[in-house]
Amino acid sequence: MAAIYQAVHRRASSLFCRFHSTYVKKMRYLNELKEDDDFCRQAQTSGTFYLFHNLSPFLQKVGKKYLLPQLSAAEMKRILEKMKETEQWIEKSVLIGCSDEHVPHFALDLGALEKSVIESELQGSFTDLRKALFVVDVKDSPLLASAQALLRWHESHQYCSKTGQPTQKNLAGSKRVCHASGITYYPQMSPVVITLVSDGSRCLLTRQSSFPQGMYTALSGFCDLGESVEEALRREVAEEVGLEVESFQYSASQHWPFPSSCLMIACHALVGGQQTEISMNSLELEEARWFGLEEVLEGLKRDYTSSKQDDGSFLPWFPPKQAIAHKLINEWVKQQTSRPT
Ligand SMILES: NC(=O)C1=CN([C@@H]2O[C@H](COP(=O)(O)OP(=O)(O)OC[C@H]3O[C@@H](n4cnc5c(N)ncnc54)[C@H](OP(=O)(O)O)[C@@H]3O)[C@@H](O)[C@H]2O)C=CC1
Numbered sequence: 001m002a003a004i005y006q007a008v009h010r011r012a013s014s015l016f017c018r019f020h021s022t023y024v025k026k027m028r029y030l031n032e033l034k035e036d037d038d039f040c041r042q043a044q045t046s047g048t049f050y051l052f053h054n055l056s057p058f059l060q061k062v063g064k065k066y067l068l069p070q071l072s073a074a075e076m077k078r079i080l081e082k083m084k085e086t087e088q089w090i091e092k093s094v095l096i097g098c099s100d101e102h103v104p105h106f107a108l109d110l111g112a113l114e115k116s117v118i119e120s121e122l123q124g125s126f127t128d129l130r131k132a133l134f135v136v137d138v139k140d141s142p143l144l145a146s147a148q149a150l151l152r153w154h155e156s157h158q159y160c161s162k163t164g165q166p167t168q169k170n171l172a173g174s175k176r177v178c179h180a181s182g183i184t185y186y187p188q189m190s191p192v193v194i195t196l197v198s199d200g201s202r203c204l205l206t207r208q209s210s211f212p213q214g215m216y217t218a219l220s221g222f223c224d225l226g227e228s229v230e231e232a233l234r235r236e237v238a239e240e241v242g243l244e245v246e247s248f249q250y251s252a253s254q255h256w257p258f259p260s261s262c263l264m265i266a267c268h269a270l271v272g273g274q275q276t277e278i279s280m281n282s283l284e285l286e287e288a289r290w291f292g293l294e295e296v297l298e299g300l301k302r303d304y305t306s307s308k309q310d311d312g313s314f315l316p317w318f319p320p321k322q323a324i325a326h327k328l329i330n331e332w333v334k335q336q337t338s339r340p341t
């Protein structure tokens, strides 16, 4: 009965969809895949697959470029057969999107299988995400980050935190259910506010001791439970550099996979011209200081390698374009250079 209802529902929504844009149709299709296990199982037979091994994505190096290959369902079966594994493995995959033509994309972690065999069979290598994210084409980075984050969430939510019983994922991987307690778990992320503080003519950039040498970025901090974005922003700036924010403006947001899943909420903030003396919290930061426009423009031209000097010290450089901090810094530069002098 449920199957008949779903078939009728799908037929009705496909008629309805004729009047919708490509984007709306795509979102509706993805939603159906998440809601209907049978439909998703069927989609897996015509989908494409991104491979991971213990959360490291599979990349192929062609010349100087790193590509993110998508395997067809047929190639997946061939690899699994070669490794003497069954096709059931494919059901462990999670849905991460689809093309405009409704070819679904899945991510699958083959961590339990021999890494070197897969690598030599497919002529590529499983690469740590901290490297992979910055060497693939910029348009592929968000997909890579969200696929890994979803696989990571499943890996760490195998058991119900109330009953201790195993949880089971739906086919698309958009949730997990504990059948003993009936609790449904959904993938989670932690909101983080990232703020580029300015005093009108300088911006404040900071370093943590764990950063690569020479790298400075905007202030950031996890939102506490119960806090609004505004409250978290004001608190973090006060806590980390001892300044009081006068006003701020939202810029953009980004999913960030480190340390697990963060929703980065990026803002510009202004502090009053009278109070710009930094009082740094040295438990959290190694350095915090004001940068003028010229120094920021110079820093934007450098990366880790080019910032190293002959004496081994590093000149300041900033996060690459995959990180939302880069966008904040660029926006600040644009705002400074477009101001009437
Ligand atoms: N994409 C981008 O451009 C940028 C991204 N980021 C990301 O923002 C995130 C937060 O920045 P950060 O300045 O370190 O944050 P915080 O200033 O809030 O300090 C981090 C510390 O907060 C504690 N903490 C509180 N809540 C959480 C939580 N939900 N998850 C993990 N730790 C928590 C931990 O302390 P304890 O271990 O003592 O419990 C942690 O070490 C980082 O993960 C970083 O990767 C940062 C800058 C740029």
Ligand SMILES: [Mg+2]
Pocket (backbone or CB within 6 Å): 219, 220, 221, 240, 284
């Ligand atoms: Mg911080």
